[in-house]
Amino acid sequence: MNSLFLLLAIGPWQIVLIVVIVLLLFGGKKIPELMRGLGGGLKEFKNASKEEEKEEENSSEDKK
Numbered sequence: 222m223n224s225l226f227l228l229l230a231i232g233p234w235q236i237v238l239i240v241v242i243v244l245l246l247f248g249g250k251k252i253p254e255l256m257r258g259l260g261g262g263l264k265e266f267k268n269a270s271k272e273e274e275k276e277e278e279n280s281s282e283d284k285k
Contacts, residue, residue, distance in 0.1 A: 247255060 243252070
């Protein structure tokens with residue numbers, strides 16, 4: 222349990238280090254493209270989960 226807490230305890234210096242590493246790996250021009258792709262993926266995931274909820278509601282109404 223304590224080791225899991227230590228993994229999740231990210232401080233400001235760790236965040237700065239991660240940002241610097243990402244900048245070095247991908248460069249400043251590539252990061253906006255990566256964020257757009259990530260945002261598009263999240264949007265698609267949300268839409269899929271909403272569709273799943275609608276299907277569940279429809280199937281529960283059909284059973285009644």
